[in-house]
Amino acid sequence: MKITSVNNELVKETAKLLKNKYREEAGCFLIEGEKGINEAIQAGLVLRYIFTEENTNSYSGNNVIETTEAVLSKISDAKSAPKVVAVAEQLKYSAEDLRNAKKVLLLEGIKDAGNLGTILRTSVAFGVDGIVLYGNTVDLYNPKCVRSAVGNLWKIPVISINNLVELEELFCGFERVATLPKGENVVNLKDYVAPEKVLIMFGSEADGLSDELKTFATKNVTIEMDPTVESLNLSVSVAVLVYTILK
Numbered sequence: 488m489k490i491t492s493v494n495n496e497l498v499k500e501t502a503k504l505l506k507n508k509y510r511e512e513a514g515c516f517l518i519e520g521e522k523g524i525n526e527a528i529q530a531g532l533v534l535r536y537i538f539t540e541e542n543t544n545s546y547s548g549n550n551v552i553e554t555t556e557a558v559l560s561k562i563s564d565a566k567s568a569p570k571v572v573a574v575a576e577q578l579k580y581s582a583e584d585l586r587n588a589k590k591v592l593l594l595e596g597i598k599d600a601g602n603l604g605t606i607l608r609t610s611v612a613f614g615v616d617g618i619v620l621y622g623n624t625v626d627l628y629n630p631k632c633v634r635s636a637v638g639n640l641w642k643i644p645v646i647s648i649n650n651l652v653e654l655e656e657l658f659c660g661f662e663r664v665a666t667l668p669k670g671e672n673v674v675n676l677k678d679y680v681a682p683e684k685v686l687i688m689f690g691s692e693a694d695g696l697s698d699e700l701k702t703f704a705t706k707n708v709t710i711e712m713d714p715t716v717e718s719l720n721l722s723v724s725v726a727v728l729v730y731t732i733l734k
Contacts, residue, residue: 489541489553493561497552501536501562501574507626514577516628517562519569521545526638533576538562540570564630577628582657584644588616590733591658592725593688595621595700602692603627604635605722610643613729617644619686621654622697651699661686665696665704666728668718673707681732692721 490498503509504517515535518524524546527534537546541553560568585591592615597603603625610618620627627645648654661684667673688704690696696704710719710727719727 488549488551490538490558491555493557495558497536498554498558498561501538501572504574505562505564505630507629510577510626510628515574516577516633517630518573518575518633519563519565519571519630520634521571523633523638524571524573527573527575527641530641532578532641534573535576536574538572538574543570545571565634578641580644580646582646582648582653585617585619585646585657588644589684590614590616591619591661591686592617592729593619593621593654593686593700594624595688595696596691596694597624597689597721598691598693599721600625600629600631601635602720602722603629604632604637604640606725607632607636607643607645608639609722609726609729611639613726614733615643615729617646619654620645620647621700622649651703654703658686660684663703663705664688664732665701665707666690666724667696667701667707667709669709669711670707673709675711676708676728676731677711679706679708679732685732687728687732689721689725692718 504513504515510516518527524537534550537551538554538559539546539551556568559572562572563569592610633640662682663686666689688696688700710724
């Protein structure tokens with residue numbers, strides 16, 4: 488198939504997937520670039536369409552659409568148009584997928600899609616078993632998050648939980664670690680030894696963990712730093728803490 492017009496109906500419908508509302512309705516998301524798409528294929532994701540530059544022979548099949556740079560720009564929010572964009576079906580996970588997990592990361596109220604994607608990549612690298620998105624968190628399938636995850640989005644179960652009751656039921660047998668600034672009843676990371684089952688909880692850079700989750704925690708841990716440095720970027724903090732605890 489070949490499509491060259493940015494006003495084509497399929498192109499317009501695909502471009503809608505740049506917005507969270509339409510991703511939720513369609514149950515699909517966009518993957519940009521050959522690396523991500525190739526890894527998605529290897530992982531068995533269902534790709535409904537693959538839009539690729541004309542005269543590119545990397546892909547074949549009834550779902551491959553030859554197109555133009557203008558069309559690729561319309562269905563991507565990247566600064567430079569990728570040479571290939573795929574429409575993939577979203578993965579569906581539930582709490583049951585974390586029943587046997589032992590090392591879990593919880594992210595509360597994360598607003599930056601790039602940070603979330605980087606954290607996904609870090610979590611896969613350092614052996615996290617699953618991720619919980621708690622509260623009002625940026626959409627997992629935001630194109631910036633997908634790009635930042637660099638092919639790791641579909642390598643780890645990610646679920647959303649929006650109430651403490653469900654959280655308590657799922658992680659009642661875990662040590663629940665709140666990552667906090669220095670203060671009373673806070674252990675330095677270098678002195679902390681995690682048990683077999685641990686839930687590591689991070690809040691957003693702007694707000695930190697909610698009082699609800701601070702109360703839910705059974706242990707408070709901080710990353711000891713030079714006192715002249717106020718804080719670290721969230722994804723850096725996650726990398727330091729997760730590597731140290733789970734190595």
